[in-house]
Amino acid sequence: MFITETPAHSDGASLSLPTGFEKGQVYTPSFLAAWSANLLAEYLGPQWDGCILDPACGDGELLHAAKNHLPNAHLIGADIDAEACSSARKRLGNRSSIKTGDMLLSTFLPHAIDGRRIGAVISNPPWGADLLHSADQLRTLGYSLATGQFDSWSLFVEMSMQALHEGGYAVFILPDAIFSPEHAPTRRLLAQHYSIKLIARLxxxxxxxxxxxTTVLLVRKEQPKSAQRVEVFRLSKSKRDAVLSGNCSLQEIRTEERHYISQQRFLTDKECRWDIDVRETEKNILDKIEVLGGGWTDLFVSGRGVELSKRGLVRICRNCDHALPAPTRPREVTCRGCGHVDNSEAMLQQSIVQVTDTKQAGFMPLIVGEDIGRYVLSCSRQIKMNVPGINYKCIEAYSQERLLIRKTGVGLKATVTKRQAATNQVVFHYVPKNHQHRFLLYYTLGILSSRIMFAYHLRKSGENEWRSHPYVTPKSLKELPIPIPSPGSQIWRQAEVIAEKVKVHLQNGGKCKALDLEIEGLIAGMYRLDHSDLRWVKEVICSAQDLEPMRALSDFDSHAIGSEIIL
Structure with missing residues (x-):
């Protein structure tokens, strides 16, 4: 429950913000605002005359669209930007109430709505905004989502659903990050306590x-029934291009592409994944893959490399010559060597990484994300060692036989190496806890590199097209259903044979297609998949956007793979 006794920061026309404060403003395009308002009108009816709130209204684009679709509604807006609020007031006229203030303070909203009940919310909350309150202060204010890794938009969702009257509807325009592992608490909050009517992944x-x-959600404030079904659809790249060029509308694509899934399915998933690409007809094959369980990361000690980009840019303290990774944007930093505080732009910048495969004195070979492919490893850089202030992580791990997985990029890229080399922050490494079971490295590599696991990953994660910053996380990798073999079991014997084949395949640089398909057949046998299941694997890969990982793995005949079981 939100506390309602903390005074609001502002009731007037301005709010004092810290220098360099990032507002996270992403103004809504008119066509998306209109479609969002139309969704509300579809559920509320065009004659609805209640109060509609935009808690981060900016210049009023969403409320203006709501005014066009719900002409009898009373419009209520709030924003931290006084200039934007002024624009919204002029734009929306006297059927609106626009306030400037800190919307995340719970007392602000009741003051802004003048006692009126909020029957609808339409919101494109700030993405990645700076916050005026610490996580502890936010939790004291009642924000249950202010724990771990959270974002400004998730707090706005929680606050908006609290402000919404029972039975009311909310439309949220959110970043695709809502599907990522770190935002499971937000997904669970919505799926457990509210009725989700629509999820559109644009x-x-x-x-x-x-x-x-971008993702659009339509949610009703009511406890979901066990039979609640959610309308879902995804905008493919070609359809998105058609929408952006004006050749078709979001409503038309919605009608063509939508399907329905059970909201209960989200809650039965331990990470509350919103696997909206999985149709009900695909559940059987996914159950086959998942039934053997997972938890494969429990077999390994894992970590990732030095927290540097592949360019190796660092800033040097003018007081003590300690280095720190160069921030992505100018900010004040505190030197860990002497405690001196300085602006990062005022510090000397250097690179401690050289693009060369020639060993340099005082340097160690460095593996970065782009060096890792499917069964392939290169190493074209060297990193300077013993630079004061740089955390090189676990040096011992850099000389052990280990599984390497690339964090960034579409799909799953992994290999195994014995090479003595450091890695940077976008490379995860896994070393077996039991050194007598090193074959588990190669077995796991085989599963991760298989078409079967790739198709599973595409369906469950929805990462089936290019985007600017695709990545996997240790949490999403842990969720992959790679069975843990028990010594002496049939799965153990299957895993040993897979590992033997993968070792040979790795030595050949993964270039032998016949061996590649033989490994695929062994993995299909482990999961008890038949030819119809393998056709599904091919269809999933082929239906994804035509990118390099998809092209590399889609060129196979499902009938050429024999599902082999080692007895």
Whole structure:
């Protein structure tokens, strides 16, 4: 429950913000605002005359669209930007109430709505905005989502659903990050306590110049029934291009592409994944893959490399010559060596990474994300060692036989190496806990590199097209259903044979297609998949956007793979 006794920051026309405060403003394009308002009108009816709130209204684009679709509604807006609020007031006229203030303070909203009940919310909350309150302060204010890794938009969702009257509807325009592992708490909050009516995954490019995917949610404030079904659809790249060029509308694509899934399915998933690409007809094959369980990461000690980009840019303290990774944008930093505080732009910049495969004195070979392919590894860089202030992580791991997985990029890219080399932050490494079971490295590599696991990953994650910053996380990798073999079991014997074949395949640089398909057959046998299941694997890969990982794995005949079981 939100506390209602903390005074609001502002009731007037301005709010004092810290220097460099990032507002996270992403103004809504008119066509998306109109479609969002139309969704509300579809459920409320065009004659609805209640109060509709936009808690981050900016210049009023969403409320203006709501006014066109719900002409009898009373419009209520709030924003932290006084200039934007002034524009919204002029635009919306006297059937609106626009306030400037800190919307995340719970007392602000009741003051802004003058005692009126909020029957609808329409919101494109700030993405990645700076916050005026610490996580502890936000939790004291009642935000249950202010734990771990959270974002400004998730807090706005929680606050808006609290402000919404029982039975009311809310439309949210959110970043695609809502599907990522770190935002499971937001997904669970919505799926457990509210009735989700629609999830539309629109992809990247909806907002001009913003390289993040967009998702639209329609939610009703009511406890979901066990039989609640959610309307879902995804905008493919070709359809998105057609929408952006004006050749068709979001409503037309919605009618063509939508299907329905059970909301209960989200809650039965331990990470509350919104796997909206999985149709009910595909559940059987996914169950086959998942039934053997997972938890494969429990077999390994894992970590990732030095927290540097592949360019190796660092800033040097003017007081003590300690280095720190160069921030992505100018900010004040504190030197860990002497405690001196300085602006990062005022510090000397250097690179401690050289693009060369020639060993340099005082340097170690460095593996970065782009060096890792499917069964392939290169190493074209060297990193300077013993630079004070740089955390090189676990040096011992850099000389052990280990599984390497690339964090960034579409799909799953992994290999195994014995090479003594450091890695950077976008490379995860896995070393077996039991050194007598090193074959598990090669077995796991085989599963991760298989078409079967690739298709599973595409369906469950929805990462089936290019985007600016695709990545996997340790959490999403852990969720992959790679069976843990028990010594002496049939799965153990199957895993040993897979590992033997993968070792040979790795030595050949993964270039032998016949061996590649033989490994695929062994993995199909482990999951008890038949030819119809393998046809599904091919269809999933082929239906994804035509990118390099898809092209490399889609060129196979499902009938050429024999599902082999080792007894």
């Amino acid at each position: 992809g990247e490019g909806i907002f001009r110049g913003v390289y993040r995917g």
